[in-house]
Amino acid sequence: MMAAKPAAFAPPAPLLTSPERVRPLISLEKAGVTFGRGANAVEALTPTVLDIEKGDFIALVGPSGCGKSTILRLVANLIRATTGHVFVGGREVGAERVGIGMAFQNPTMLPWLRIRDNIMLPLKIVEPFRSEFRAKRKGEFRDRAEALLEVVGLKGFGDKFPWQLSGGMLQRANLCRALIHDPALLLLDEPFGALDQFTREELWAILQKLWMDRRPTVLLVTHDLREAAFLATRVCVMSARPGRIVADDIVPFARPRTLDMTFEPDFVALTQRLRALIVDARTGKV
Amino acid sequence: MDALSERTRQRLKSGLLILSFFVIWEVACIVFKVSEIILPRPTVVMGALVQFFPGIRPHLMQTLYTTLVGFGLGVAIGVLIGAVIGVSRVAYDTAYPLLVGFSSIPKVAVVPIFVLWFGAGTTPAILTSMVICIFPIVVNVATGLATTEPELEDVLKALGAKKFDILWNVSLPRAMPYFFASLKVAITLAFVGTVLSETVASNRGIGNLMMIASSNFNVPLVFAGLFLLAGLGVALYVIFSLIERRVAGWAMRKQDFAMG
Ligand SMILES: Nc1ncnc2c1ncn2[C@@H]1O[C@H](COP(=O)(O)OP(=O)(O)OP(=O)(O)O)[C@@H](O)[C@H]1O
Numbered sequence: 001m002m003a004a005k006p007a008a009f010a011p012p013a014p015l016l017t018s019p020e021r022v023r024p025l026i027s028l029e030k031a032g033v034t035f036g037r038g039a040n041a042v043e044a045l046t047p048t049v050l051d052i053e054k055g056d057f058i059a060l061v062g063p064s065g066c067g068k069s070t071i072l073r074l075v076a077n078l079i080r081a082t083t084g085h086v087f088v089g090g091r092e093v094g095a096e097r098v099g100i101g102m103a104f105q106n107p108t109m110l111p112w113l114r115i116r117d118n119i120m121l122p123l124k125i126v127e128p129f130r131s132e133f134r135a136k137r138k139g140e141f142r143d144r145a146e147a148l149l150e151v152v153g154l155k156g157f158g159d160k161f162p163w164q165l166s167g168g169m170l171q172r173a174n175l176c177r178a179l180i181h182d183p184a185l186l187l188l189d190e191p192f193g194a195l196d197q198f199t200r201e202e203l204w205a206i207l208q209k210l211w212m213d214r215r216p217t218v219l220l221v222t223h224d225l226r227e228a229a230f231l232a233t234r235v236c237v238m239s240a241r242p243g244r245i246v247a248d249d250i251v252p253f254a255r256p257r258t259l260d261m262t263f264e265p266d267f268v269a270l271t272q273r274l275r276a277l278i279v280d281a282r283t284g285k286v
Numbered sequence: 287m288d289a290l291s292e293r294t295r296q297r298l299k300s301g302l303l304i305l306s307f308f309v310i311w312e313v314a315c316i317v318f319k320v321s322e323i324i325l326p327r328p329t330v331v332m333g334a335l336v337q338f339f340p341g342i343r344p345h346l347m348q349t350l351y352t353t354l355v356g357f358g359l360g361v362a363i364g365v366l367i368g369a370v371i372g373v374s375r376v377a378y379d380t381a382y383p384l385l386v387g388f389s390s391i392p393k394v395a396v397v398p399i400f401v402l403w404f405g406a407g408t409t410p411a412i413l414t415s416m417v418i419c420i421f422p423i424v425v426n427v428a429t430g431l432a433t434t435e436p437e438l439e440d441v442l443k444a445l446g447a448k449k450f451d452i453l454w455n456v457s458l459p460r461a462m463p464y465f466f467a468s469l470k471v472a473i474t475l476a477f478v479g480t481v482l483s484e485t486v487a488s489n490r491g492i493g494n495l496m497m498i499a500s501s502n503f504n505v506p507l508v509f510a511g512l513f514l515l516a517g518l519g520v521a522l523y524v525i526f527s528l529i530e531r532r533v534a535g536w537a538m539r540k541q542d543f544a545m546g
């Protein structure tokens with residue numbers, strides 16, 4: 001299908017420096033993080049500037065230990081910036097409740113709950129669902145979970161316990177849990193890192209579809225450059241620790257992207273460029 | 287079906303092994319002409335048990351009562367301390383050394399103190415059994431509460447979960463298997479505590495009964511007391527295992543859980 005129009009470029013996205021841009025959903029203003037004090041201090045993130053528009057899909061790539069997870073944790077308000085500021089929704093992070101869904105490489109399903117109940121866990125915690133949980137647990141919320149399960153290809157598995165599912169299936173469930181409360185912001189830390197190539201590619205397509213349907217703002221940390229280029233609207237490359245952003249590329253390919261596209265010259269050229277950047281970053285050339 | 291008969295066969299096997307232990311004991315006593323004063327045969331012990339049962343019964347009830355009350359108090363206090371220690375870092379650092387130190391004291395040494403405070407009888411026995419079973423409960427509950435996967439905690443905190451939400455939805459259920467494991471240890475320890483105290487300072491209970499029987503050289507009766515204690519211990523252990531299966535079955539063999 002996509003082979004028919006090889007270099008399908010989307011209309012040029014607004015440049016980061018464009019003066020009339022809308023206020024970004026997330027913005028790091030020289031946000032830096034240092035863990036520990038004195039002789040034990042580790043600078044995990046050098047003061048970084050990063051703006052993310054609402055509805056964007058950002059992939060963060062970079063050498064191991066460069067501070068990608070740290071950026072995610074900053075945005076989720078799990079840690080505080082040692083220097084600079086983090087703004088979410090125009091206000092200092094934490095000031096405003098923004099629906100956040102998070103998923104890691106480790107699916108961390110609770111072993112004593114059925115998959116459906118695992119997925120509904122955020123509804124027990126986040127308002128406005130929380131106050132209605134008892135009333136809607138068996139009705140509307142359950143349907144919501146079932147619908148999501150169907151999208152990720154787990155129809156009929158809601159009654160199973162986590163140990164009855166494979167790693168790939170658990171990761172699908174993990175995505176459902178991150179999305180059940182319709183978060184405005186989705187933070188994914190190497191969610192597909194432990195999966196085989198085929199499952200991973202299948203999940204790319206699912207995630208793309210979910211993103212296109214719901215348009216949350218996504219921040220995806222990954223080591224897989226094909227994954228980054230396939231999914232993201234923007235790829236940010238970070239340098240080795242202490243990390244900073246050394247390249248910020250807009251990925252122009254039209255959506256929905258297909259796996260075939262990932263073998264086309266433009267796509268391959270992009271992933272190779274990213275690769276070269278990271279190799280340089282690792283060896284400290286940038 | 288095959289799996290079931292496999293399990294039944296295994297149970298049968300272990301049952302036979304336990305039985306053969308007593309048979310060997312019996313036979314060895316006969317073959318080596320072991321005196322009843324040294325080591326009575328199991329059949330003799332059972333005989334003594336039946337013969338003296340009316341006299342034993344009140345002692346048995348006393349011991350059971352004392353143990354269960356002591357155990358109940360121990361569980362309540364142990365869970366409380368364990369919860370505080372498991373949730374708060376400061377409490378952990380403060381209380382843990384104290385607890386380790388306290389649990390290293392041989393409990394025989396505390397019985398006279400309890401007797402000094404409360405006089406001989408039921409109270410020191412309850413307290414001894416309580417004190418002796420607190421430690422494993424505290425340690426297990428604290429460990430269970432403290433081991434939440436950091437990623438899961440991040441996921442929940444990002445959702446805006448309060449400490450209590452995490453405790454209620456994740457930490458408490460996760461601590462259940464640890465808690466039950468500790469209950470099984472604690473109940474057997476509670477018996478130890480009770481009997482210890484009864485032996486030293488009481489005129490009732492199995493411990494006291496065994497003391498008196500041994501000073502009368504009624505060794506079969508002493509062993510009858512031992513058998514009863516072992517039987518009670520096993521019975522309570524089994525009861526807690528069954529409850530554990532229902533409440534924390536997810537942590538055990540998964541196939542069994544799927545069937546039940
Ligand atoms: N809690 C912490 N205390 C001390 N140092 C930390 C802590 N968390 C992270 N670091 C350090 O900060 C640096 C960045 O960590 P971070 O987890 O953000 O890396 P990353 O880019 O996600 O790496 P990876 O790709 O391997 O996951 C690392 O060098 C790490 O050692």
Ligand SMILES: [Mg+2]
Pocket residue numbers: 068069070189
């Ligand atoms: Mg990381």
